[in-house]
Amino acid sequence: MTFLAPIFLYIGMAVAAGAVALHFIVTRQPTSSPLPTVRFIPVSSVRVTTVAPVPEDLWVLLIRVLAALLIGAAFARPVLVPERRPVARVVLADVSRGVAQIEEVRDSSRRLLADGDALIAFDSAPREITNFADSLATLRKSGAEAKLSPALIAALRTASELRAAVDSIELVIVSPLRASALDGATHAVRALWPGRVRLVHVAASADTLAPQVGITVRAADNDGVAIAAKVAGIAASDAAVRLLRDTPTAADSSWAAAGRRALVRWPVAGAPPGWRARATVDTAGAVIAGDAALVYPLERRWEPDSAASPLRVVARWVDGEPAAVERAVGAGCVRDVAIPVPTRGDLVLRPSLGLLLRALGAPCESTTGSSAMAPADMLSLSGTGPLAASDAIEPPDTVTTPLVPWLLGAALFLALLEPLVRRGSPPLWDEDLSEEPVDQRGAA
Numbered sequence: 001m002t003f004l005a006p007i008f009l010y011i012g013m014a015v016a017a018g019a020v021a022l023h024f025i026v027t028r029q030p031t032s033s034p035l036p037t038v039r040f041i042p043v044s045s046v047r048v049t050t051v052a053p054v055p056e057d058l059w060v061l062l063i064r065v066l067a068a069l070l071i072g073a074a075f076a077r078p079v080l081v082p083e084r085r086p087v088a089r090v091v092l093a094d095v096s097r098g099v100a101q102i103e104e105v106r107d108s109s110r111r112l113l114a115d116g117d118a119l120i121a122f123d124s125a126p127r128e129i130t131n132f133a134d135s136l137a138t139l140r141k142s143g144a145e146a147k148l149s150p151a152l153i154a155a156l157r158t159a160s161e162l163r164a165a166v167d168s169i170e171l172v173i174v175s176p177l178r179a180s181a182l183d184g185a186t187h188a189v190r191a192l193w194p195g196r197v198r199l200v201h202v203a204a205s206a207d208t209l210a211p212q213v214g215i216t217v218r219a220a221d222n223d224g225v226a227i228a229a230k231v232a233g234i235a236a237s238d239a240a241v242r243l244l245r246d247t248p249t250a251a252d253s254s255w256a257a258a259g260r261r262a263l264v265r266w267p268v269a270g271a272p273p274g275w276r277a278r279a280t281v282d283t284a285g286a287v288i289a290g291d292a293a294l295v296y297p298l299e300r301r302w303e304p305d306s307a308a309s310p311l312r313v314v315a316r317w318v319d320g321e322p323a324a325v326e327r328a329v330g331a332g333c334v335r336d337v338a339i340p341v342p343t344r345g346d347l348v349l350r351p352s353l354g355l356l357l358r359a360l361g362a363p364c365e366s367t368t369g370s371s372a373m374a375p376a377d378m379l380s381l382s383g384t385g386p387l388a389a390s391d392a393i394e395p396p397d398t399v400t401t402p403l404v405p406w407l408l409g410a411a412l413f414l415a416l417l418e419p420l421v422r423r424g425s426p427p428l429w430d431e432d433l434s435e436e437p438v439d440q441r442g443a444a
Contacts, residue, residue, distance in 0.1 A: 090162070091113055095139055098205055196384055214236025256334055275338055284323075291359070296347055315339070
């Protein structure tokens with residue numbers, strides 16, 4: 001057992017010691033008897049009886065001492081410290097619609113979990129399962145998309161509650177690891193976990209697209225979009241998605257129409273094909289494509305031409321206006337993007353721009369990020385190094401102290417009992433009578 005605020009225990013002990021001291025300092029005065037005048041007493045030896053003071057009401061004293069100690073212990077907030085073990089696991093089980101077979105998630109989680117571990121099922125929101133031995137069989141696949149950021153936050157909160165009983169904590173993610181599970185905050189939240197993460201891959205549902213090879217970017221070497229694609233690890237040659245920062249040609253459109261390929265026309269300057277100048281140039285604070293959100297002040301100069309053929313919006317500004325559109329071309333599609341990328345600043349190095357590029361470079365009719373997670377993202381998510389040491393995890397803001405109500409209740413009971421004991425309790429032992437002979441003329 002340990003105390004979160006031991007100073008109150010010391011105060012309770014001091015109060016108890018003070019009660020004992022006062023009880024023995026304040027004693028009953030010895031009884032005295034009036035003596036006749038000495039001159040009328042014959043000269044002889046007499047025996048004078050005196051009453052020696054002895055402690056009384058010791059039951060009352062015991063009750064007061066116990067009440068003081070109980071109140072001090074309650075305010076000191078005692079916590080039972082369980083027996084420590086080497087490693088505990090926090091398992092994040094993906095139950096979203098991206099999972100092919102929920103039974104695979106159950107079996108993988110069951111093999112990982114032991115007594116004292118924690119299970120968190122997540123889709124778009126996490127929920128901790130306390131009695132996982134019985135609840136694993138009841139896990140059900142949901143219709144929501146998986147989101148790793150809130151699940152990682154829940155894992156940090158759960159780990160802070162386990163840290164007192166273990167030396168290290170291992171975080172395990174059981175998931176099909178879809179790109180849609182990532183958002184702009186995922187990598188920042190992952191950085192808060194002070195150790196490596198084990199990724200257990202399970203089969204993805206049928207609506208998950210094949211792993212995305214990457215994006216072929218045709219641009220100058222110092223172009224911001226080209227640099228961002230390299231930083232995000234999605235730049236590739238001969239990919240099924242071609243992103244053009246220069247002037248497109250008829251051969252590019254034929255290439256997209258010949259198969260399930262996506263042609264992304266993203267001019268460095270000027271309006272994309274089928275766009276026109278806005279009546280008023282303004283600045284938008286964010287752009288959203290699927291599950292990717294880029295928060296940055298960007299200038300808006302263009303808008304889709306209403307006379308153009310029907311389009312599908314694949315990216316919107318924060319106020320809902322289109323920022324990128326898509327139209328079908330043969331078996332493929334063509335996307336036109338009107339999002340400026342400044343050449344100055346750190347925007348091209350931000351992970352959020354890489355996520356936006358991945359969403360805009362997804363296969364046709366899909367910017368939801370339902371493709372498999374990129375290898376670079378999986379490497380960043382798993383990390384390297386040892387397991388998370390318990391001392392490296394922040395303790396919880398509030399610690400449960402179930403003993404406090406019982407201690408306060410016992411102290412209240414003693415406080416109510418003390419007047420009854422004081423009213424009718426005799427001394428714990430009788431008064432001690434002692435006699436000694438003295439000369440009568442020396443008696444007072």
